Amino acid sequence: MGFRVINGKIYPVNQISDLISKGNEKNNTSKISFQDTLNKAQKKDNKQFVISNHAAERLKNRNISFNEADMNKINDGINKANEKGANDCLILYKDVALVTSIKNRTIITAVDSKSSKDNVFTNIDSVVLL
DSSP: OEEEEETTEEEEEOOHHHHHHHHHHHHTGGGSOHHHHHHHHHHHHTTOOEEOHHHHHHHHHTTOOOOHHHHHHHHHHHHHHHHTTOSEEEEEETTEEEEEETTTTEEEEEEEHHHHTTOOOOSOOEEEEO
């Protein structure tokens, strides 16, 4: 699965087969139970997160880029923090610190290892080491 950043927010890029199956679901809505719809929505929520405009700007200015595997790993970290009941989390991935709102599934800011020296991270309740 690929990702696309639009206006500082990250969106997964769906494949054509996903679009076709969604079209078929609309025609067969009476056959889909509420539980199936709820389960599908919960799975979808666990696969997406947003990069704030501020974080996108920091990533760009510091020449930090993530590939699909990196994005999936960060998403796994967000999911783990969510399972533990975290609200605001510092995710340490490679040499990047990502301050993340777990509740909103949003990366608030990003700091590379060079810029993070002598910094203090406040208003976080957990740390995820990836």
